[in-house]
Amino acid sequence: MWIEIAHFSTLIALMLAALLLIAPLIGVRWQRVVWIRVARQAAFMICALLTLASAGLIASFLNHDFSVKYVAEHASLKLPVFYLATAMWGGHEGSLLLWTWMLSLFVAIAAWKHWKTHPVSMPWVLSINGGLLLGFLLLVVFLSSPFERLLSPPADGRDLNPLLQDPGMVFHPPFLYMGYVGFAIPYAFAMAALITSQGDSEWILATRRWTLFSWAMLTIGIVFGAYWAYYELGWGGYWAWDPVENASFMPWLTGLAFLHSVMVQERRRMFKTWNLFLIITTFALSLLGTFLVRSGVLSSVHAFATDPGRGVYILIFMSALLLFSFGLLTAKSDQLRETPQLESPWSKEFSFLINNLFLVAGACTVLLGTLYPLAIETLSTAKVSVGAPYYNKVFIPIMLGMLALMGLGPLIPWQRASLAKLRQEFLPAGIIGLLGMVVAPLIGINHLSGAIATGLILFVGTTHLTDLLRNTKTRMSRESLTAPGAFLRLVTRNKRRYGGMLVHLGTLVMVAGFVGSGLFQEERDLFLAKGDSMRIGSWSLTLESMEKTARRNWQADEAVIRAERPGEATLTLRPQKRVYSENSQPTTEAAIHSSWREDLYVVLGDGVKDGVWAFRIYRTPLVAWIWVGSGIMVVGVFWAMLQGRRLQRRAP
């Protein structure tokens, strides 16, 4: 019953999406506002219908309706309610419905919020999003329908993939999709600006919060994915440069470049074409992510649906979209007037330009590494894979360059700075940074990139704190406030600037985490029998006993390990090897003790012979800093989003 309601509302939404595509065009062509109004109502209705459709699919899961093929394949009677409700995106078909539902939600919000403020762009924004919705709904309805029934329903379902039964995995896809889909709105505004030849700054101001929001969601999604990989997959790492991880990382990089370069357009009316290029590229890369995951073109842990039919369809859809967008950009870009030119390389504009070059170069190296195996395989018969060594070699220098630039950000002025002034500004931070690089090897960071990163963290931290201190002091004397009062006033008056600085500080925390975990991980493989001990770092671990344990939908072998470190309380770690159902391979549940200093990570392997088990043990410094740093970043982005449009009137 529920599934038919869901199916039927999706079909109606499909028809309304066609209307959403066409009606605004008619309205613009024949100057009939009523058609544009109709399109706006269609956008609201599509959102309502797809909400109903998603609810219907979730209800089918909650009712254990195994006559629905998708439910039978991704749930079982024993699956806990939490995972039952979120199994909707446990497979290909439901994920696409989720993606489309989110798009419809964002389109409805855009149609509601920007209706009065952006009358010229609105018809085009609606029409372009209508095209996107139509494209995805055709896919959902005809090529990967989650609504199919089975003629003879099984008594129980096949269960959700055990690896996906994890909180990290529950939140990873929705956030990632929100990020991907969110870029559709700025993209549509950018295209509207191109079509109506209003490529000036209006679209940028309209979409500032959208891009910030999408980028924040993408950040959360990627970090949840990394967190899941770390906690659930049991290999001690969090990032593998897997093609699909890269696919989410590329729009993150170009989106970040866009967030920086729009500031130049707002302030100085420059980089207009570049910004259009960046937002189109960001959205195109978001779609590429979907294409890579969904078409099976690249093999990866994520490619759970290999179906050439879908692949061909997504490829046609993506080609149409890319050729339309980039074609329009090349055709229309000459109409954009780039008013002032760069006046001096010693200016904020110029540092943003370099920042953009680094970020785009970073995205290009990732794209190259992702597509190279595909190219080799297509053009010859060999198989290659591009792994961490390539990315480490190419990407780390780029990121170090980014880090150095980040330090310039707050202290370098717009337009033109005198060299003498700059020297004076950056001298203290520069000295502290250099000292850091020299001292780092002495305190054990005996790694070139690690030492440079340490110095740069200090450099960036110092410039940011200098700026905060100085501006707080100015406010203290000017407005006769106490230090905390002045600080509070400072960061609430210009939320955008200080939100951005908080993102930078979060990045520093993350980089510290990358240095610690990337360069100083310790790993041991060994066999332990009951009573055996081993040492890793300053820890001493003893296998106390092996136990059997079970929950509702799994049973497991569990090792009880006592971990001791001089001067600290004794811990008990319980890594497991779980079997969810007779049809699935065993999964490992690593036991992790996390602290600010380091993580102790114990994985239970196979039983070798009676009472002897294989273990893999990692000691990874500073991993927790990555999660904390990403949290700080996200708070910073949201802080920046709170800023209204008040500030931009103070343009020079």
Added chain:
Amino acid sequence: MNGLWKIVLLGVVMAILLLFALGLKNDPRDIPSPLVNRPANDFTAPALEGDQPVRLSAHRGQWVLVNFWGSWCVSCVAEHPYLMELAKQTKKRTDFVMLGVDFRDNPDSARAFLARHGNPGYAHAQDPEQKIAIDWGVYGAPESYLVDPNGTIRMKHTGPLFPGWFEQRALPLMQGAVK
């Protein structure tokens, strides 16, 4: 944007799309095995049914299809009907024989699997500690190898064999059409 940049931009976009179009034909599961054209590792293992041990080298002079499977493997269920059909279809051939290797499994579940989904009738080796599977570089299930009369691995197929596999893939090799 000047003309050169426009051409570069559109050229890169088209090249990527073209690459995807060509790439759609690739099968991501089709990974070349370094063992192809190498002598197969011989094995002798207890059979799943009966007392006669299963030995690969006993079939010298015949083409052998070695199919790795397990009752825990979902794709093996999908593959099974074709194995049944292939066994029936090639029953009369003297130059072709099929062997199963049931790995990382317990024999009772494997026998239950055969009782439930049908027994194709050829011999299965038991490999509970996956010794054979590791020797042969098996990393998933099902995987199938075609071994020639001299005991050399000539082909590896990852994932379920598809209907028509024998005619399209195996026969050309067996008839010497493909080297």
